[in-house]
Amino acid sequence: MTPEPRANPLLQGHEAAMASLHHAATSGRLHHGWLFTGPPGIGKATLAFRFARWLLAGGQTTDLSIPETAPLFRRVAAATHPDLFTAERRINEKTEKLQGEIVIATIREANKFMRLTPAEGGWRVIIVDGAEDMNPNTANALLKMLEEPPPRAILLLTTAAPGRLLPTIRSRCRVLPMAALPEPDMQALLAEYAPQLGASERARLVELAEGSIGNALALAAEDGIALAALVDEALDAPVKPARAQAIADTVARTVEGVDKFETFFSLLRARLAARTRQEARNGGGQQLAGAVGLWQEFGRMEREVLLLNLDKRAAIVVALTRLHLT
Numbered sequence: 001m002t003p004e005p006r007a008n009p010l011l012q013g014h015e016a017a018m019a020s021l022h023h024a025a026t027s028g029r030l031h032h033g034w035l036f037t038g039p040p041g042i043g044k045a046t047l048a049f050r051f052a053r054w055l056l057a058g059g060q061t062t063d064l065s066i067p068e069t070a071p072l073f074r075r076v077a078a079a080t081h082p083d084l085f086t087a088e089r090r091i092n093e094k095t096e097k098l099q100g101e102i103v104i105a106t107i108r109e110a111n112k113f114m115r116l117t118p119a120e121g122g123w124r125v126i127i128v129d130g131a132e133d134m135n136p137n138t139a140n141a142l143l144k145m146l147e148e149p150p151p152r153a154i155l156l157l158t159t160a161a162p163g164r165l166l167p168t169i170r171s172r173c174r175v176l177p178m179a180a181l182p183e184p185d186m187q188a189l190l191a192e193y194a195p196q197l198g199a200s201e202r203a204r205l206v207e208l209a210e211g212s213i214g215n216a217l218a219l220a221a222e223d224g225i226a227l228a229a230l231v232d233e234a235l236d237a238p239v240k241p242a243r244a245q246a247i248a249d250t251v252a253r254t255v256e257g258v259d260k261f262e263t264f265f266s267l268l269r270a271r272l273a274a275r276t277r278q279e280a281r282n283g284g285g286q287q288l289a290g291a292v293g294l295w296q297e298f299g300r301m302e303r304e305v306l307l308l309n310l311d312k313r314a315a316i317v318v319a320l321t322r323l324h325l326t
Contacts (some may be wrong), residue, residue, distance in 0.1 A: 002193045002217055005045035005129070006086070007077035010192065013185035014043055017178050018064050021051050024174075025059055031174040032149040035131070036158045037167075038178035041214020045129045049076060051156065052084055052125040082119035085110050088129040102134045105232040107141040114153050124153040131169075132161040139166050146172040169302070180211025189213045194220050201225060208267070212276075222263045227251065231267045234324060235275060238324040241317075246318035261312045265302040268319065270293050279300045294322060 011018070017036075022297060024030045036044040041187050047064075053076050054064040066073055075081040089099045089109045110126050117122050126145075128134075134142065143166060146155060162170060181189070186206045186245075190197060194217060197205070209216035219225070220238050233239070241246065252263045276291040298319055304314045 001173065002189075002213070004077075005043075006049045006079065008046045008049070009065070009073070010189070011043055011046050011050055012189055013181040014047055015063075015177055017047060018050075018175055020176060021047075022062055022064060022174035023067070025055070030154065032153065033146045033155045033173040034157065035162065035170060035175045036178055037162045037175060038160065039180050039210070039212055040160045041122055041209075041212035041216075041218075042178055042181055043213070044160075044178055048127045048129070048156040048158055051075065052127060054125045055125060055154070056081065056083055056120070058122065083122065083124050083299075085113040085124075085126045086129060087126060089133055096287065100133075102128070102130070102138050104135070104138045107134070107138050107145070111145055114155075115150060122150055122152070124150075125153045126153070128155065128157040131157040131159040132164040134165075138164065139169060143169055143172070181213060182211070186211065186213060186216060190216060190220075193217055204228070206237060208270075210270070219263065219267075222258055222260055224263055227260060227264050228267050228271070231264070231271050234268075234320050235271060239320045244317045244320040245313075248313040251316055252312040261305070261316075262302065264316065265298060265319070269298050272298070272323075297322070308315060 021034075029066070036048060050064050053066050054061065056076070057066045057070070057072050060066075062316055072081065075085060079086065087102060087106045089102055089296060090106065091097065092099050110128075114124055114126060116124065128142065131142075142155075146169060149155070157169075157173060158164060158167075162175070183206055186209065187202060190202045190205060190213070193213070194202075197220065201220075205216045205219055208219055208224060208228050219228075230250070234244075251260050253260075272291060272295055276295075301315055301319060304310060305312055
């Protein structure tokens with residue numbers, strides 16, 4: 001499986017983004033705030049940590065790499081480098097669960113960090129991973145940091161939903177768009193991270209993941225290929241009640257700690273969207289409004305089941321029944 005972004009030395013398919021960062025840094029016009037945008041799971045955080053390591057190491061290579069054996073690489077991987085701070089959702093010490101958002105206390109901690117003198121004489125780097133997870137108070141606190149940055153300090157924000165950020169945050173950052181990965185890069189990364197997969201499995205995961213290596217690896221770990229077959233079966237023709245119940249039993253059953261419910265609904269919405277786009281391109285856009293409504297309804301249904309701990313089997317049966325009623 002892929003290492004955590006802070007410990008991942010491999011970045012593929014984003015050569016243009018790396019070149020932009022290298023040029024900005026070596027030309028003496030390195031902006032103090034950067035916003036890495038693009039779909040989930042394509043390598044935004046991996047690039048942010050790669051660039052952070054490169055800056056902290058003095059910036060010697062053109063591809064922003066430093067050796068895995070370097071002490072600096074190991075310190076960043078272990079989250080022990082004194083000049084790098086990561087702001088993200090954290091584990092709540094009281095509930096022992098992942099926070100639902102980046103809380104303001106984390107950004108206040110980052111602000112104090114940013115005002116310190118670099119411990120090793122170079123840069124102070126703050127990475128805000130998943131910046132769309134900030135609440136309004138947190139976002140305003142971050143905005144103050146972007147408005148008054150000290151010298152030799154840089155903020156690297158990653159987001160899969162830039163529209164959820166304050167316009168003033170976006171305007172104070174240089175936006176670095178990152179695209180979904182092309183098929184050859186997806187194939188190469190899957191061969192590296194999941195060598196146990198056969199060629200046909202890799203090809204199917206590439207199709208399903210839509211350019212996201214993170215999504216492909218998650219699908220591989222959660223029986224995504226089999227779940228996608230169930231989704232396609234339901235999309236192709238109405239599912240009889242007994243079959244809908246059987247599918248619900250399969251999906252809702254937790255095996256070896258893997259809960260397939262979220263993966264199933266993610267695939268259901270993604271495949272519904274893909275088929276709707278294809279039908280629209282082929283001139284069959286009459287059902288577009290109904291499909292969009294279903295996509296939204298399934299999203300609400302998934303959130304309510306997870307938030308309120310509702311019956312997953314019942315939700316799956318309802319979704320399968322709804323597919324061919326519009």
